[in-house]
Amino acid sequence: MSAFLEIRNLCVTLKGGAPILRNVSLSVSAGQVHGLVGESGAGKSMIGKAVLGTLPRALAVTRGEIWLDGVDLRTLRPAERRRRIGASAALIPQDPLTALNPARRIGPQITRRLVDILGWSRADAEARALELLAEVQIPDPDRVMRSYPHELSGGMRQRILIAAAFAAEPKLIIADEPTTALDVTVQKQILRLIADMQARHGTALLFVTHDLGVVSKVCDTLSVLYAGKVVEEAQMRRFFMHPIHPYSAALLAATPSYKDPDGSLTPVPQSVIDQVEREVTDHDRRAGL
Amino acid sequence: MIYQVRDLRLSFPDMTRKPLFGAAPRIEVLRGLTFDVPKGAVLGIVGGSGSGKSTLGRAMLRLLEPTSGSITFNGRDITHLEEDDLRPMRAQMQMIFQDPMSSLNPRRQVGGIIAGPLRVQGHEGIPAKVTEALDMVGLPRSFANRYPHELSGGQRQRVGIARAIALRPEFILADEIVSGLDVSSQAQVLNLLQDLVRELGLTLAFISHDMSVIRRLCDRIIVLYQGEIVEQAQTADLFAAPQAEYTRTLLDAIPLPDPDQVWV
Numbered sequence A: 001m002s003a004f005l006e007i008r009n010l011c012v013t014l015k016g017g018a019p020i021l022r023n024v025s026l027s028v029s030a031g032q033v034h035g036l037v038g039e040s041g042a043g044k045s046m047i048g049k050a051v052l053g054t055l056p057r058a059l060a061v062t063r064g065e066i067w068l069d070g071v072d073l074r075t076l077r078p079a080e081r082r083r084r085i086g087a088s089a090a091l092i093p094q095d096p097l098t099a100l101n102p103a104r105r106i107g108p109q110i111t112r113r114l115v116d117i118l119g120w121s122r123a124d125a126e127a128r129a130l131e132l133l134a135e136v137q138i139p140d141p142d143r144v145m146r147s148y149p150h151e152l153s154g155g156m157r158q159r160i161l162i163a164a165a166f167a168a169e170p171k172l173i174i175a176d177e178p179t180t181a182l183d184v185t186v187q188k189q190i191l192r193l194i195a196d197m198q199a200r201h202g203t204a205l206l207f208v209t210h211d212l213g214v215v216s217k218v219c220d221t222l223s224v225l226y227a228g229k230v231v232e233e234a235q236m237r238r239f240f241m242h243p244i245h246p247y248s249a250a251l252l253a254a255t256p257s258y259k260d261p262d263g264s265l266t267p268v269p270q271s272v273i274d275q276v277e278r279e280v281t282d283h284d285r286r287a288g289l
Numbered sequence B: 001m002i003y004q005v006r007d008l009r010l011s012f013p014d015m016t017r018k019p020l021f022g023a024a025p026r027i028e029v030l031r032g033l034t035f036d037v038p039k040g041a042v043l044g045i046v047g048g049s050g051s052g053k054s055t056l057g058r059a060m061l062r063l064l065e066p067t068s069g070s071i072t073f074n075g076r077d078i079t080h081l082e083e084d085d086l087r088p089m090r091a092q093m094q095m096i097f098q099d100p101m102s103s104l105n106p107r108r109q110v111g112g113i114i115a116g117p118l119r120v121q122g123h124e125g126i127p128a129k130v131t132e133a134l135d136m137v138g139l140p141r142s143f144a145n146r147y148p149h150e151l152s153g154g155q156r157q158r159v160g161i162a163r164a165i166a167l168r169p170e171f172i173l174a175d176e177i178v179s180g181l182d183v184s185s186q187a188q189v190l191n192l193l194q195d196l197v198r199e200l201g202l203t204l205a206f207i208s209h210d211m212s213v214i215r216r217l218c219d220r221i222i223v224l225y226q227g228e229i230v231e232q233a234q235t236a237d238l239f240a241a242p243q244a245e246y247t248r249t250l251l252d253a254i255p256l257p258d259p260d261q262v263w264v
Helices: A044-052 A078-088 A106-117 A122-135 A141-145 A154-166 A184-201 A212-218 A236-241 A246-254 A270-286 B053-060 B083-090 B110-120 B126-136 B141-145 B153-165 B183-200 B211-217 B235-240 B245-253
Strands: A005-014 A019-028 A033-037 A059-068 A089-092 A172-176 A204-208 A221-226 A229-235 B003-013 B026-037 B042-047 B068-073 B093-096 B171-175 B203-208 B220-225 B228-234
Touching: A005 A044, A019 A033, A019 A044, A019 A059, A019 A204, A019 A221, A019 A229, A019 A270, A033 A044, A033 A212, A044 A059, A044 A089, A044 A172, A044 A204, A059 A078, A078 A089, A078 A106, A089 A154, A106 A122, A106 A141, A106 A154, A122 A141, A122 A154, A154 A172, A154 A184, A184 A212, A184 B245, A204 A212, A212 A236, A221 A236, A221 A246, A229 A236, A229 A246, A229 A270, A246 A270, A246 B183, B003 B053, B026 B053, B026 B228, B042 B053, B042 B211, B053 B171, B053 B203, B083 B093, B093 B153, B110 B126, B110 B141, B110 B153, B126 B141, B126 B153, B153 B183, B183 B203, B183 B211, B203 B211, B211 B235, B220 B235, B220 B245, B228 B235, B228 B245
Parallel strands: A033 A204, A033 A221, A089 A172, A172 A204, B042 B203, B042 B220, B093 B171, B171 B203
Antiparallel strands: A005 A019, A005 A059, A221 A229, B003 B026, B003 B068, B220 B228
């Protein structure tokens, strides 16, 4: 099975020079969940934004290839690129409240993409939205379609964004910390919902998170990032059993688990930080940065 | 006992449902909580969002006034004390906040931030006390001349801790202080807090939604659900045999960093 999303040697820099992503390569196939983990500022979210073409204005892709469904997005004209991305990829964002327009009802916010970008008729789009709301287990979808975001709980809003993401049957979904703002009990429901939907629709899923507990529940493979560089790419189970890079092992050692009360929490040791920093500097020197 | 809390109730007017004339209906946030905090204890307060954790913390520090019930701090009833009477007691009860960026004045240097409460309480030899507080939280003394935006998240949270311990309080309330941090800084801050509790003989109430963090730090736990205590127990007992249905639900929902965890 060839990869639906394949990123090769992607470099993103701050306009003016500072590197944000350093030669990132990864691939995600249909039906596969690939996790992107790392500490804040490691560049996890920037990979998703680079793929979707939503990088902040101050950043630019300077090198590399982003193959989506067999086409290198960087070789396309902007309009064609946007059309392709819109037709085959979607985002589940972190904060369900800021992602929804507070002044508009839920219905149009789900159907908009279908009508505006994909050219569906309004009636078809509404039928599809109702079907999806039922699929993400929202009770009384008719009423919810007519509700405003503030009338719904955080978990409900996140379900709506999941429905909206799956609406156009995208082949790739990028989930950017989709449960960070939620309570643990709600988080569990939402993660299971995303996993079920992803399996049923056979979507390729790029899952950005800082929580290794979440990774062990939803991902098949993962990349660990530090300072915009992939320090380890691994199959999920292997990663938790035998992390290869010392930084990966240190991250695992710093993650608390209530099942393991006596194991002391160890911050990432300075020696490990020095080592990854050295690897990053070596990389930059080789790349002539 | 440093705290004795009896049948504590607290309600807010629900302005979203206020009729045009007349009083707004009240939402009961805390519904009759009774518990003690022994001196030197590290008490964990857990619960989901909206369970009343933070409201309870704020009521204990009398940042909010309870509707009924009583709170006794060091043998003195503080339930309805006036602000003037509370102020001298505030040196004994300090708080560390969740978001250091919004609880540290961005226009003041770290030294000034830590000195603030010392000045209010009329201390002498403030510069020496500031330096000492920085030493205790493991920040370089030169950080006294930095601004909050120049620090990392973990360093800012250390400043919050330094400000709280500078007064040498008996009791500190820490409200979700590690939830915004990366795991590595989280581990550092938790280890620091544990050392400080031991060295200074502090009593600590630690509010968190994260059972894994609570287990590492606390010796007893209160589980809140919709404004009521559904379980209170010693930490070891609670994790060995959780009694309340909600405690079990909460524990089962936590994704452990372990691919073999049964999580359905």
